[in-house]
Amino acid sequence: MTNSSDEVTSEVAVSAQPDYPRRGIVRQAITAVLSFLLVAVPGTLGGLFFLDPILRRKKSADGTDSGTAQARKDSEGYIRLDVTRDAIPTDGTPVAVTVFDDIDDAWNRFSNVPVGSIWLRRSESGTVSAFNSICPHLGCSVNFRRAENDFFCPCHTSAFGLDGEKTNQIPPRGMDSLDVSLRTAGEIDSDGSEIWVRFCNFRRATAEKIEIQ
Amino acid sequence: MKMLIDWMDDRLGVRGMLHEALYERVPGGARWRYVWGSTLVFTFVLQVITGFMLWSAYSPSTRTAWESVYFIQHEMFLGSIIRGLHHYAAQAMVVLMAIHLVQVVIDGAYKAPREVNFWLGIVLMMIVLGLSLTGYLLPWDQKGYYATQVTTNIMSATPLVGAEVQTLAQGGNEYGHLTLTRFFAMHAGLLPASLVAFLALHIMVFRRHGLTVHDPKYAPDTTFWPDQVLKDAVACLAVLTAVLALAVFRPAEMSAPADPAVKFDAARPEWYFLFLFRFLRFHAVEALGLTFGAIIVPGIIMGIIALMPLTARVLGNFGHLLNRAFIWLMAAGVVALTVLAAWEDANDTDHQAALAESHRDAKRAIELASGPDRIPVDGAVSLLRRDPFTQGPRLFAQHCSSCHRWNGHDGRGSLIRDAIAAGSSGEAPFTLPVAADLGNFGSRAWMNGIVTDYVQHFRWIQNAGWYQEAARQIAAGEEVEFLDPASSEMADWTSGLTESLQAEENSENLKALIEFLASEAGHAQQEFDPALVERGRELAVDGNWAGDLEGTSCAGCHDTIGEPFPETPDDSTASGYPTMAGYGSAAWLKDFIRHPNADRHYGSRNRMPAYGPDQLTETDLDLLVRWMTGNYSPTTVADYPNQLEALNAGLASRAAGAVTDTTAAEE
Numbered sequence: 001m002t003n004s005s006d007e008v009t010s011e012v013a014v015s016a017q018p019d020y021p022r023r024g025i026v027r028q029a030i031t032a033v034l035s036f037l038l039v040a041v042p043g044t045l046g047g048l049f050f051l052d053p054i055l056r057r058k059k060s061a062d063g064t065d066s067g068t069a070q071a072r073k074d075s076e077g078y079i080r081l082d083v084t085r086d087a088i089p090t091d092g093t094p095v096a097v098t099v100f101d102d103i104d105d106a107w108n109r110f111s112n113v114p115v116g117s118i119w120l121r122r123s124e125s126g127t128v129s130a131f132n133s134i135c136p137h138l139g140c141s142v143n144f145r146r147a148e149n150d151f152f153c154p155c156h157t158s159a160f161g162l163d164g165e166k167t168n169q170i171p172p173r174g175m176d177s178l179d180v181s182l183r184t185a186g187e188i189d190s191d192g193s194e195i196w197v198r199f200c201n202f203r204r205a206t207a208e209k210i211e212i213q
Numbered sequence: 214m215k216m217l218i219d220w221m222d223d224r225l226g227v228r229g230m231l232h233e234a235l236y237e238r239v240p241g242g243a244r245w246r247y248v249w250g251s252t253l254v255f256t257f258v259l260q261v262i263t264g265f266m267l268w269s270a271y272s273p274s275t276r277t278a279w280e281s282v283y284f285i286q287h288e289m290f291l292g293s294i295i296r297g298l299h300h301y302a303a304q305a306m307v308v309l310m311a312i313h314l315v316q317v318v319i320d321g322a323y324k325a326p327r328e329v330n331f332w333l334g335i336v337l338m339m340i341v342l343g344l345s346l347t348g349y350l351l352p353w354d355q356k357g358y359y360a361t362q363v364t365t366n367i368m369s370a371t372p373l374v375g376a377e378v379q380t381l382a383q384g385g386n387e388y389g390h391l392t393l394t395r396f397f398a399m400h401a402g403l404l405p406a407s408l409v410a411f412l413a414l415h416i417m418v419f420r421r422h423g424l425t426v427h428d429p430k431y432a433p434d435t436t437f438w439p440d441q442v443l444k445d446a447v448a449c450l451a452v453l454t455a456v457l458a459l460a461v462f463r464p465a466e467m468s469a470p471a472d473p474a475v476k477f478d479a480a481r482p483e484w485y486f487l488f489l490f491r492f493l494r495f496h497a498v499e500a501l502g503l504t505f506g507a508i509i510v511p512g513i514i515m516g517i518i519a520l521m522p523l524t525a526r527v528l529g530n531f532g533h534l535l536n537r538a539f540i541w542l543m544a545a546g547v548v549a550l551t552v553l554a555a556w557e558d559a560n561d562t563d564h565q566a567a568l569a570e571s572h573r574d575a576k577r578a579i580e581l582a583s584g585p586d587r588i589p590v591d592g593a594v595s596l597l598r599r600d601p602f603t604q605g606p607r608l609f610a611q612h613c614s615s616c617h618r619w620n621g622h623d624g625r626g627s628l629i630r631d632a633i634a635a636g637s638s639g640e641a642p643f644t645l646p647v648a649a650d651l652g653n654f655g656s657r658a659w660m661n662g663i664v665t666d667y668v669q670h671f672r673w674i675q676n677a678g679w680y681q682e683a684a685r686q687i688a689a690g691e692e693v694e695f696l697d698p699a700s701s702e703m704a705d706w707t708s709g710l711t712e713s714l715q716a717e718e719n720s721e722n723l724k725a726l727i728e729f730l731a732s733e734a735g736h737a738q739q740e741f742d743p744a745l746v747e748r749g750r751e752l753a754v755d756g757n758w759a760g761d762l763e764g765t766s767c768a769g770c771h772d773t774i775g776e777p778f779p780e781t782p783d784d785s786t787a788s789g790y791p792t793m794a795g796y797g798s799a800a801w802l803k804d805f806i807r808h809p810n811a812d813r814h815y816g817s818r819n820r821m822p823a824y825g826p827d828q829l830t831e832t833d834l835d836l837l838v839r840w841m842t843g844n845y846s847p848t849t850v851a852d853y854p855n856q857l858e859a860l861n862a863g864l865a866s867r868a869a870g871a872v873t874d875t876t877a878a879e880e
Binding site: 024032108 | 258262295451587865
């Protein structure tokens with residue numbers, strides 16, 4: 001039984017067999033469709049799963065935020081900084097400050113951790129301006145150059161004035177300014193010493209300033 | 214189009230390859246019995262696709278493995294389907310492989326000249342079993358953790374190098390991050406790569422020798438395409454439909470996050486290894502040692518299977534007969550042992566209780582993980598460790614259940630039984646509870662029991678040895694101080710005034726008093742009627758009762774009733790009556806558990822052991838009390854069923870049995 005089939009198989013020569021069975025075009029079509037389905041179904045399911053970052057509804061939106069950073073964050077997203085206005089140099093020299101917040105990262109919540117760094121600057125009139133220290137060009141970190149008295153990104157030499165406006169053609173836009181609110185004991189007060197900043201990041205490499213939600 | 218194909222054919226020979234692939238001859242016609250190999254290849258492809266997808270979201274470490282699998286299963290788009298497909302296709306693969314093996318032996322497809330391909334198949338089988346074994350641990354849940362512990366401990370029974378083999382597999386002396394990274398590297402790297410290589414060889418050699426034709430005269434010869442492909446495709450679609458249906462309607466399970474400090478009594482291997490598990494449980498096998506049962510016997514069986522081609526060669530048709538008999542015997546044995554193990558588990562109340570606890574923990578872990586605070590950095594395991602709903606029952610079972618019960622059970626859903634007397638058979642009788650059933654502690658029902666029927670409420674303590682001893686001493690005329698609900702002032706109050714208390718005139722008053730007392734205990738998941746509470750407070754403190762009760766008040770004896778339980782309680786104001794300040798509240802409970810013998814509680818009449826911090830840590834006391842007072846995030850997880858009826862029925866038959874025994878003894 002087995003021997004005979006072995007002999008038969010060994011006689012099958014690949015190219016010397018022009019007479020493909022042409023009969024049963026319907027059967028061939030059905031077979032082709034079913035075989036396609038076998039790959040297409042798991043392939044499609046898998047592909048959709050891979051698109052999860054685009055397709056999934058963010059769950060954090062409906063959860064009540066209750067991380068430890070909430071004590072220093074208001075409902076509009078302003079975060080109180082540790083530094084006060086009085087601690088910023090009056091001569092206009094910018095200072096770098098770390099911002100703390102809760103981070104939701106997939107399954108984890110990291111409570112009250114550093115989420116970014118900002119440049120703070122105090123004007124002569126006493127107002128405070130804040131810039132996200134991430135370069136709008138391609139996301140490196142912008143430094144303050146004391147010698148040039150400007151902001152400068154060492155990666156691709158983007159340069160900005162102290163007012164955040166770009167001073168060469170490398171970055172697509174000026175540095176990303178952030179909303180600042182001066183307060184006293186959490187109440188808005190233009191003479192207040194507490195600095196509250198609405199911290200966010202923006203898409204890189206666009207002329208327009210687009211917030212990353 | 215034709216030009217393109219010509220161009221490719223000239224350079225790659227695609228026509229020839231396609232022809233070879235599709236027009237292989239099938240002597241005797243296409244048959245359903247030839248589909249098994251193809252279903253295996255298909256299932257493997259399915260595993261590669263779903264496995265890659267899972268890989269893209271899985272994070273192998275002891276603090277992220279369960280968490281990432283939870284995220285896949287419960288939050289990611291189609292995550293439950295992808296994981297379910299992978300989970301069930303893995304099981305399908307083992308089943309299909311067993312069918313394939315049995316068929317190869319029965320049809321004699323292992324005989325010359327196909328011996329090498331048979332051996333290649335055995336290698337493939339080992340790889341698939343290795344994949345299922347390594348994959349079982351990856352979710353890092355209790356089930357996978359404890360089942361895999363057994364496997365790696367079996368490895369340690371390897372002669373000579375057991376300890377080293379185990380250390381290498383685990384990536385250290387104990388399970389940890391490296392166990393997961395190593396298992397994952399095997400599961401997603403080395404094993405699938407080896408499988409691809411051996412599968413290619415297997416198919417190549419298969420093509421060289423062709424099908425083992427079962428009956429060449431069954432039908433006219435045909436070719437692989439389309440006749441056999443159609444049958445193969447239908448079979449593969451059936452497999453796909455089955456695993457997809459399972460993934461949709463019975464999502465892959467996930468037990469609680471692995472915790473080496475939490476016993477897992479429901480540990481079982483994946484069902485297709487149950488036969489081996491059951492085999493190792495035979496006393497005769499156990500007596501011969503783990504190495505014998507878990508390594509030598511399976512080794513011999515695999516050896517006999519691997520030697521089948523030689524057996525058939527040397528002994529001819531008789532050898533083939535022997536081989537077939539052996540494979541049928543093995544199949545029957547595996548099925549029988551699997552059924553036996555499943556049947557025993559289904560009838561094992563301890564195992565069922567452990568399973569119930571495992572499901573409760575699993576659901577709670579998932580509930581907490583999907584809460585608004587998500588999972589903390591120290592992992593989901595810490596969510597459960599800090600959860601009163603999870604820890605309370607365990608602490609109760611450990612510390613309280615030798616005297617108390619919780620709705621009739623030990624806190625974890627099990628009824629407590631006496632040890633079976635030597636020589637007797639049958640079910641052991643339920644152990645008599647010797648202290649109050651705390652399942653409804655602090656509730657309205659509890660307060661109602663105390664106020665309206667004090668003796669009945671605390672009847673359990675009459676079972677206690679100390680109670681009976683004291684009663685004997687009293688009968689003998691000695692003076693003993695002990696708590697006797699039957700002859701207490703409280704009993705006098707409730708029994709003497711029962712009629713007035715239960716009468717129409719005081720029905721609203723009683724309701725108000727109960728509401729007040731329950732609000733003092735303040736079960737966190739109960740709501741109270743403030744007006745009724747206020748009225749009850751006045752009744753308790755001032756005693757505005759009607760009828761015979763007029764003039765009596767709780768405060769007449771329990772002078773601190775209505776006050777909050779003091780932050781630093783002391784006995785300076787002890788009145789000789791148990792304090793009712795914040796009775797049943799968390800603060801009261803904590804102080805009572807620590808100092809039941811303080812004068813503010815039962816003083817010298819107390820018999821409950823005082824639980825100091827050396828027996829019950831502050832953390833554990835807090836968890837226990839928060840559980841008892843309902844102070845935990847609300848849950849939809851079903852709690853252990855109330856077993857009071859079963860307990861009462863059991864105790865009644867125990868009492869009846871005791872009577873019978875005495876009669877028997879008298880005769």
